[in-house]
Amino acid sequence: MQKTFIGPQLRRLRQERGETQGAMARTLGISASYVNLLENNERSVSVQVLLRLMEEYGVDWRDLADDQTGSILADLRACLQDPIFAGSRPDLAQLRAAVVHAPDLAAALLRLHRAYGSAIDRLSALSQGTLDTTGSPEASVHMIFRRNRNHFRELETAAEGFWQGGPPDRDDIYASLKARLRDRLGVAVRLARVEDMPGALRTYDETRREILLSEALDHPNRSFQLVHMCALMEWRGLLDGLIEKAALPDPSAASRLRVELANYFAAAVLMPYDAFLAEARATKYDFDLMATRFGVSFEQACHRATTLQREGAQGVPFFFLRIDKGGNVTKRFNATEFPLAEYGGACPRLDVHTSFRTPGRIVPQFVEMPDGSRFFVVSRTVDRPSWFRHAQDNRLAVAMGCAIEHASQIGYAEGLSVSTARMTPIGINCRICPRTGCDQRAHQAVIDTRPVDVRRRGATRFDG
Structure with missing residues (x-):
């Protein structure tokens, strides 16, 4: 049985009740x-103690055992790549100790660094006259998903009970969803002409109880949008509870979170956890084949793979990154220790940027971060719905990456030698990347105050 450590959660529970360690010990019947020892993570908790905690304190053992140390550790490692910490970075053992024994301090450091990054961005925007005084809803939502390791147990459970009596044949899913909306909710579904829905793929007229889907949507995305609407209407209470738990101060972020949670639910319905995980393992994460088998898009199959983090039935932990042709990050999810940038774009050395040259083809790559951690990444373009002929080539690119030790489980790595593979040195992004002499640097690192050597021209104008 896997050992379970609940130190920070147990300490927080005791302090919320205003109890001493002695008082809690008497309640639980232990010393x-x-x-x-439990609070300092020097002992794992037993099943008997977990049961006593449930009985005496009315808490769910899964909430107590919800260990977020992995994501916090990854965020700390990313934070400490900032050049401001150069020369004084704690090693991995020290970071692990901080996360285990001083989790509140680690969380405070992360909040401080995020505030520092936000302040730098705002100062930069102010100097250019483009200051945005609002926060980023996308960053807030990313933090919530990161905190939950990109997995929501409650949504998975609800999705498993979506099809009473079992799911219909894949060819009948769209018709079954239309019938469900009509019979259960009194909502009609109608396919609309592109010119009748300019710039929109789905709208819901609450007064007329009618969902309009654009004919620009392909069949998989029509089904996805209908399950999304089922989530918003049938499982509104569940979504409300998750949003309330997230405690987001910004209404815009709360709305954005609602959309992403409904998307998560739709993916869980169309790609059931156990079946999807079994197929992922059997095909060695062949996302094209998995998309075909479940009647979804390539991007949806990739995104679903990042959520396979159920305790006891975990898939390969992936990060997911989507960019547009300008290099802007348009979507990101992370179940790994790979430090995705919170501000700015992705490292230009990632081949996700060059995949636009080979549309529809998988581009494999081995990369190494400044701290020495290594990852296997595959990139591919994905096409978006097009309304008119002048809107053709409406294309994005996605990257899926995992720690290099998982590469043997990925079919795209077959024929590639992990031990001798050429590692591409990358960073989080140029703003905080400590690498010098990089010929792809877009601008000087914020903390790098070295004067430019006017006698020398380096690989870029920042490397004199």
Whole structure:
């Protein structure tokens, strides 16, 4: 049985109740010294103690055992790549100790660094006269998904009960969804001409109880949009609870989170957890084949793979990155320790940028971060719905990456030697990347105050 450590959660529970370690020990029928060991993660918790905690304190054992140390550790490692910490970076053992024994301090450092990054961005925008005084809803939503390791147990459970009596044949899903909306909710679904829905793919007229889907949507995305609407209407209470739990101060971020949670639910319905995980393992994560088998898009199959983090039935942890042709990050999800940038774009050395040259083809790549961590990444373009002939080539690119030790489980790495593969040195993004002499640097690192050597021209204008 996997050992479970609940130190920070147990300490927080005790402090919220205003109890001493001795008082909690008496309630649980254990010694005060054992409570102390549990709180300091020097002992794993037993099933008996977890049951007593449930009985005496009315808490769900899954909430207590919800270990977020992996994502916090990854965020700390990313944070400490900032040049401001150069020369004084703690090693991995120190970081692990901080996360285990001082989680509130680690969280405070992350909040401070995010505020620092936001301040730098705002100062930069102010100097250019483009200051945006609002926060980023996308960054807030990313933090919520990161905090949950990109997996929502409640949504998975709800999705498993969506099809009473079992799911219909894949060819009948769209018709079954239309019938469900009509019979259960009194909502009609109608396909609309492109010119009748300019710039929109789906709208819902609440007064007329009618969902309009653009004919520009392909069949998989029509089904996806209908399940999304089922989530918003049938499972509104569940979404409300998750949003309330997230405690987002910005209404815009709360609305954005609602959309992403409904998207998560739709993916879980169309790609059931157990079946999708089994197919992923059987095909060695052949996303094209998986998309075909479940009647979804390539991007949807990739996104679903990042959510396979159920305890005891975990898939390969992936990060997901989507960019447009300008290099802007338009979507990101992360179940790994790979430090996705919170500000700015992705590293230009990632081949996700060059995949636009080979549309529809998988581009494999081995990369190495400044701290020495290595990842296997595959990139491919994905096409978006087009309304008119002048809107052709409406294309994005996605990257899926995992730690290099998982590469043997990925079919795209077959024929590639992990031990001898050429590693592409990358960074989080140019703003904080400590690498010098990089010929792809877009601008000087914020903290790098070295004067330019006027006698020398380096690989870029920032490397004199």
